[in-house]
Amino acid sequence: MGEESATSLQTSAIAARISGAIDCPQCQRTNPPDRRFCSGCGQPLYQNCPKCRAECPIGERFCGACGADINAEVSDLAAEHQATFDRALARAAAHQYDEALESLRSVAAVTDRRFQSLAQRATAEISRWTSVQEQQAAAAADALTRGRALYDNQAYEQCQATLEKTPHLLRTDEHQALLDQACACRREVLELSGEIREATSQKRFGELLPKLARLLALMPRHAQARQLAEQLSEKLLASAKVRLSRHQYQEALDQLDRIPPVVRTPQADELYERASELYSLLSELQMAALADQNLLALAERLCQLAPDFPTAAKLRAQIVERAKTTPAETVLAAPNWAPIPQQLRLGAPVDALAYLTAVPATNANVERTLRDHPGQFFVAFGLALQAIGEAALDIDLSPRPAGKLLDKLSLLNMGKRPPTAAWGLDLSDTALKAIKLVREGKEGTLKIEAAEFILHTQPLHTPAAEQHRGTITAATLQAWLERAGELKLVKLCASVAGSRVLGRFCELPPMPARKVLEAVQYEARHQLPVALDSLCWSHAVLGGAAKATDDQPRRIVIQAIRDSHVQDRIMAFKSLGLAIDAVQSECLALHNAMVYQFRTPTTDEPAAAIAAVDVGVDSTNVVVSSRHSVWFRTFAHGGDAYARALTKALELTTDQAQSLKREPARAASYFKVQAAWQPLFVQLASEIERSLATHSKLFPEIPVGRIFGLGGGFATHGLLRHLRTGR
Numbered sequence: 180m181g182e183e184s185a186t187s188l189q190t191s192a193i194a195a196r197i198s199g200a201i202d203c204p205q206c207q208r209t210n211p212p213d214r215r216f217c218s219g220c221g222q223p224l225y226q227n228c229p230k231c232r233a234e235c236p237i238g239e240r241f242c243g244a245c246g247a248d249i250n251a252e253v254s255d256l257a258a259e260h261q262a263t264f265d266r267a268l269a270r271a272a273a274h275q276y277d278e279a280l281e282s283l284r285s286v287a288a289v290t291d292r293r294f295q296s297l298a299q300r301a302t303a304e305i306s307r308w309t310s311v312q313e314q315q316a317a318a319a320a321d322a323l324t325r326g327r328a329l330y331d332n333q334a335y336e337q338c339q340a341t342l343e344k345t346p347h348l349l350r351t352d353e354h355q356a357l358l359d360q361a362c363a364c365r366r367e368v369l370e371l372s373g374e375i376r377e378a379t380s381q382k383r384f385g386e387l388l389p390k391l392a393r394l395l396a397l398m399p400r401h402a403q404a405r406q407l408a409e410q411l412s413e414k415l416l417a418s419a420k421v422r423l424s425r426h427q428y429q430e431a432l433d434q435l436d437r438i439p440p441v442v443r444t445p446q447a448d449e450l451y452e453r454a455s456e457l458y459s460l461l462s463e464l465q466m467a468a469l470a471d472q473n474l475l476a477l478a479e480r481l482c483q484l485a486p487d488f489p490t491a492a493k494l495r496a497q498i499v500e501r502a503k504t505t506p507a508e509t510v511l512a513a514p515n516w517a518p519i520p521q522q523l524r525l526g527a528p529v530d531a532l533a534y535l536t537a538v539p540a541t542n543a544n545v546e547r548t549l550r551d552h553p554g555q556f557f558v559a560f561g562l563a564l565q566a567i568g569e570a571a572l573d574i575d576l577s578p579r580p581a582g583k584l585l586d587k588l589s590l591l592n593m594g595k596r597p598p599t600a601a602w603g604l605d606l607s608d609t610a611l612k613a614i615k616l617v618r619e620g621k622e623g624t625l626k627i628e629a630a631e632f633i634l635h636t637q638p639l640h641t642p643a644a645e646q647h648r649g650t651i652t653a654a655t656l657q658a659w660l661e662r663a664g665e666l667k668l669v670k671l672c673a674s675v676a677g678s679r680v681l682g683r684f685c686e687l688p689p690m691p692a693r694k695v696l697e698a699v700q701y702e703a704r705h706q707l708p709v710a711l712d713s714l715c716w717s718h719a720v721l722g723g724a725a726k727a728t729d730d731q732p733r734r735i736v737i738q739a740i741r742d743s744h745v746q747d748r749i750m751a752f753k754s755l756g757l758a759i760d761a762v763q764s765e766c767l768a769l770h771n772a773m774v775y776q777f778r779t780p781t782t783d784e785p786a787a788a789i790a791a792v793d794v795g796v797d798s799t800n801v802v803v804s805s806r807h808s809v810w811f812r813t814f815a816h817g818g819d820a821y822a823r824a825l826t827k828a829l830e831l832t833t834d835q836a837q838s839l840k841r842e843p844a845r846a847a848s849y850f851k852v853q854a855a856w857q858p859l860f861v862q863l864a865s866e867i868e869r870s871l872a873t874h875s876k877l878f879p880e881i882p883v884g885r886i887f888g889l890g891g892g893f894a895t896h897g898l899l900r901h902l903r904t905g906r
Contacts, residue, residue: 201214201236201237201238202238203217203219203222203224203237204222204238205217205220206219208220210224223237223292224236224237226249227291228245228247228249228252229247229249229252229255229256229291230245231244235249253293256294257293257294257297260294260297263282263285264283264286264297264300264301267279267280267301267304270282271304271308274315275348276308276311279308280305280309280312283301283305284301284305286298286301287301287302315349316349322341322344322345323342323345323351323357325341326338326341326342326354326357326358326361327357330360330364333397333399333400335361335362335364335365335368335397338358339358342354342358342361343358367393367397368397371390371393371394371397372394375390375394379407384411387407387411388408388411388412388415388438389437391404391408392408392440392441395439395441395442412438412439412442412447415434415437415438416434416435416438416446419434420450423450423453426485426488428454428457428458428461429458431450431454431458432451432454432458435447435450435454452848453484455850456484456848456849457481457484457485458850459849459850459853460477460481461490463849463853464478464481464491464495466900466906467517467897467900468516468517468900468903469512469513469531469899470498470513470515470516471512471513473842473843473844473896475495475499476842476845477843478495478498479495480849481494481495482495501514502514508530510532510533510534510776511533512531512532512533512554512894513533517904519903520903520904524902524903524904525864525867525868525886525902526871527871527883527884527885528885528886529886529888529902530885530886530888530899531553531888531889531893531899532557532791532888532889533889534549534550534553535556535560535627535772537775537776537777538616538626539626539627540627541617541628545627545628545629545630548630548632549630552612554889554890554891554894555612555632555890556605556612556614556630556632557769557776557791557793557889558603558612558769558793559612559613559614559630559768560627560772560776561603561767561769561770561771561775562603562604562673562674562763562768563601563602563603563614563615563616563672564603564772565603565761565771566598566602566616566670566671566672567598567599567600567616567670568597568598569616569625569771569775571770571774571806572719572736572767572771572809573719574717574719574736574738575717575761575762575763576680576716576738576745576762576764577715577745577759577760577761577762578742578746578749579715597623598669598670599617599618599623599668600615600616600668600669600670601615601616601670602614602663602670603615603674603768604659604671604673604674604752605674605765605768606652606673606674606748607674607795607796608640608796609634609635609638609639609796610633610634610635610655611635611655611656612631612632613630613631613633613659615627615628615629615630615663615669629663631659631663633659635651635652636655637651639652649751652751653754653755656751656752656755657755660755670761671758671759671761672768673748673749673759673763674763674764674765674768675740675744675745675763676765676798677765677766677798677800677811678798679740679741679764680739680740681707681708681709681739682736682737682738682766682812683703683707683736683738684734684736685702685706685734685735685737686734687702687733687734687735689729689731690729691729692729695733699735699737702737703716703718703739707737707739709739713742714739714740714742715739715740715741715742715745716737717737717738717739718735718736718738719736720733720734720735721733721736721807721808722734734808738764738767740764745762748762749762765793765795766800766802766811766813769793769804769811770791773791774805774806777789778806787882787883787884788803788805788808788878788881788882788883789803789804789884789885790803790804790870790871790887791887791888792886792887792893793888793890793893794816794888794889794890794891794898795818795890796818796892797817797819797820798813798814798815799817799866799890800812800813801813801814801867801870801871803870803871803878808881810873810874810877810878812870817892818840818891818892818893818895821840821859821892821895822836822837822840823836824855824856824858824859828852828855829847829848829851829852829855840895841894843897853897856897856898860897860901860902861901864901864905867886888902
């Protein structure tokens with residue numbers, strides 16, 4: 180009977196396969212082929228082939244689509260997922276949380292029901308290790324905070340121990356950097372402590388202070404080091420006092436500099452300031468460039484601070500006598516004091532240009548005005564030269580009618596007699612400097628008939644004056660107009676700031692003269708970064724137009740300015756009923772002044788190329804001039820920077836700083852004035868060097884023979900000394 184039953188079941192199973200019915204592996208119920216899930220227990224009756232993903236009835240061993248061994252493929256996949264799971268747990272245990280979680284997520288993302296149990300375990304592990312990672316990250320952040328506090332408190336060993344508790348893989352860059360610093364400081368403290376003990380035992384006290392200073396910088400509360408440093412500092416302080424009493428100021432400063440800052444007392448600080456002041460004053464008296472009133476005031480100050488110092492009294496007497504002498508040249512501001520060094524800082528001798536001597540003044544009032552403002556009338560003089568028809572370069576930046584942009588004033592005035600009177604009007608942000616030139620006699624000798632220096636009621640470069648520029652300028656011009664007298668038949672030439680003007684220098688190949696204008700227009704379009712129709716621009720042929728021939732190259736200078744800037748300048752005069760005949764840049768006005776001032780009587784040529792450094796309020800013009808060549812550059816460095824430096828360093832008001840800039844001997848601490856100005860001197864010298872190097876590259880055959888400084892900013896005490904000596 181049993182055999183018959185087994186045979187019956189086999190027969191039924193065979194019949195079921197033939198008919199397409201599916202036996203459930205869970206409950207053994209036979210299901211019709213159209214069912215997807217077992218009618219007895221709800222289990223799936225189909226599964227995907229692990230290899231080709233084709234759907235196969237459950238229980239079949241080989242895939243009907245690809246022939247793969249389903250059981251073998253499932254076994255391989257199970258082993259692969261298990262290996263991924265195991266690697267993830269190992270990485271998590273090694274604090275590689277990101278890599279571990281990424282692997283666990285790949286296992287948890289498996290949707291095959293055959294691996295459901297492993298996927299659920301992976302999901303649980305993700306939750307657990309995410310929590311662990313957050314806890315570890317919080318612990319690492321806390322350790323970093325505590326470590327930073329310990330480091331700031333100079334507890335380097337504790338800082339190191341705290342940070343090292345964080346596993347290496349959990350340390351951030353900031354964490355590791357702090358740990359490295361703590362380890363380095365701890366090592367250095369141990370090394371210094373050993374070296375100090377050894378030096379003390381061997382009584383090598385001379386090398387102790389630098390080591391003590393470094394050790395106390397690392398550990399200010401190191402009791403033994405502090406005690407030893409204080410003992411040595413007392414000896415240095417006593418030594419400095421002795422040297423100061425002997426007027427050995429540099430030696431006293433050397434002693435005081437050796438005292439570690441952490442043990443420096445108020446008495447040491449006070450002595451240091453006194454020694455610094457005395458040393459600065461003495462150095463200035465020994466190295467100053469000119470014997471002028473500022474130097475004499477500094478000598479008086481040194482004599483007051485050190486009345487028993489015979490050298491100070493001797494230097495003061497020598498300065499008084501030297502100041503009475505006449506400068507080597509009448510154009511210079513004051514006689515030289517210290518000898519000019521053989522090694523020239525800028526490659527050429529530097530002097531302070533003060534006075535106009537090429538054209539005489541007609542009266543004492545004019546002479547007094549020019550003397551009271553040394554070095555500040557040369558731009559106005561160059562403007563007046565252009566207006567009266569004596570300029571070496573007659574480039575006009577006034578707006579021109581369409582089609583006549585490149586016309587020259589000389590062409591427009593061809594056949595006319597030159598004017599007999601002209602004003603040059605240099606309107607800057609601080610003042611109006613105006614010079615009137617006239618022709619006298621049959622030979623038309625030029626003379627300065629008037630000179631006006633009119634300060635604005637408020638400097639235009641200050642924020643408070645920004646909204647009132649027009650009103651302030653009008654008031655200044657009105658004051659000049661009331662002094663100027665009759666202006667009928669008098670030409671007027673006004674300046675525009677060099678910082679607003681673009682200068683370009685180029686060389687044209689040999690060509691007929693009739694094609695020069697066209698070539699210049701081509702160069703202007705390609706070299707100027709602004710469309711020509713928005714500019715006022717003009718040009719000149721360098722080397723003398725009369726000497727230019729069609730078979731030689733021509734050197735050209737082009738200068739341009741935005742039309743709006745010129746219109747603003749013209750309107751400032753027009754609002755008072757004044758018609759400006761020409762507009763010129765400060766740079767070319769200065770060039771014309773230099774050429775006229777330094778021309779030689781016999782050949783009408785300058786002795787050599789001259790570099791003029793005009794330090795204005797907020798910018799500096801460097802102009803290299805000879806009779807038939809010019810090059811200029813403007814950069815942002817002005818005299819106002821020196822006042823701002825004093826405002827910051829000495830905590831002064833703007834008015835106080837401006838006053839102190841003119842009379843530095845009145846400063847409570849002159850050495851602080853020097854310290855505030857020194858970086859600015861270095862910056863200006865570097866810019867001048869760059870300018871001269873550029874000129875040398877463009878005009879290698881025209882070396883600079885002399886450098887003249889002028890303008891209000893160049894009068895800053897100590898600037899000329901630095902440009903000569905680099906100190």
